[in-house]
Amino acid sequence: MKTICREKDRILLSVAQMGGAEQKYVQEAFDTNWVAPLGPNVNAFEAALSDYLGGRKPVVALNSGTSAIHLALKQIGIVNGDEVICQSLTFIATAAPITYLGAQPVFVDSEAETWNMCPVLLEKAIQDRIEQTGLVPKAIMHIHLYGMPAKMSEILAVAQKYGIPVVEDAAEALGSSYAGQKCGTFGEFGVLSFNGNKIITTSGGGALVCATADEAKKTMFLATQARDNAPHYQHSEIGYNYRLSNVCAGIGRGQMEVLPDRVARRREVNRLYREILNGVEGISLQTEPNESFYSNYWLTSILVDPSQTGGITREDIRLACEAANIETRPLWKPMHLQPVFKTAPFYGNGTSERLFDQGLCLPSGTSLTDDQIHYVADVIKKIILVNQ
């Protein structure tokens, strides 16, 4: 199978890898002239996703993960002036839809084990918001960073205690599970993304995992311009144009056939890095805390502690990789440090700032060869060992 590579020889962070059946389904869409939005590929893709997640929850395919977050918050009833609690250490797509609805994000720091939302700080933040505003925050948005499941039992316990719905951003975690349950199925809503760099892709796309058939129906309604049931075009509320096209869903159908292989390979890539970097002082990897946590290891990520590497920093390693034509990337810059959110409330403990300072995502695509992984890990090892 030929893999897509934008630059020859450069080792990229995470590239799309087709399985083989995608073109067949896309061709079907053309042969039947189902190139419009909706159609058989969309239905089959949604059914495959729902099955994969355990079959209990309906899934609606959308044109992006960001749209899915927007529709989740909209259906929870977030409106102008509401507060929504959001994990700070994430990609901006988790937080941006809060502001689309005129609401205020309240950022919460991570715990050091999974790098996800700290349940202790979450409760502190809720209590403080109640004290400050007299109101309970309207929703909790958390993620599973680079595929690592968050501490779901603890987060859900806090959410239940205060009666706050959880939106689970599982955009990076398709294939991950916690206590045997698939990520994306814990929240009132679950969010998936099929952007080009995710574990599977539709070139661009997303999905909303819903709790009930009614919610799924409402999601489809809002995603297709909120059209009332009438022969003419009639609208009683404002909707969006967020559905996935039948052509893109054909890619998704093919990708679903290889998803288990993709998860296995990402985990194997992670295992190999772990083996090679084992014992290198000052380098640690994001790691499953115990058997309850099963990560798809979408991106293998390391921390570089300069006090143990003889002064070598994350940035030194990033630049050494760059010189060796290897693409790496610092962890997401926390939202509370983003200029656009500088006035948003933040409940912190220093963890996400330290992770951002020390963290680096390594090339983790499923089409990487073992030799390429050895090459990347050796570049990292060399710069540290030379210095010690």
Ligand SMILES: *Cc1c(COP(=O)(O)O)cnc(C)c1O
């Ligand atoms: C990729 C991603 C999204 C958004 O997905 P799009 O499909 O690109 O809109 C949301 N949240 C997180 C954490 C992501 O990594």
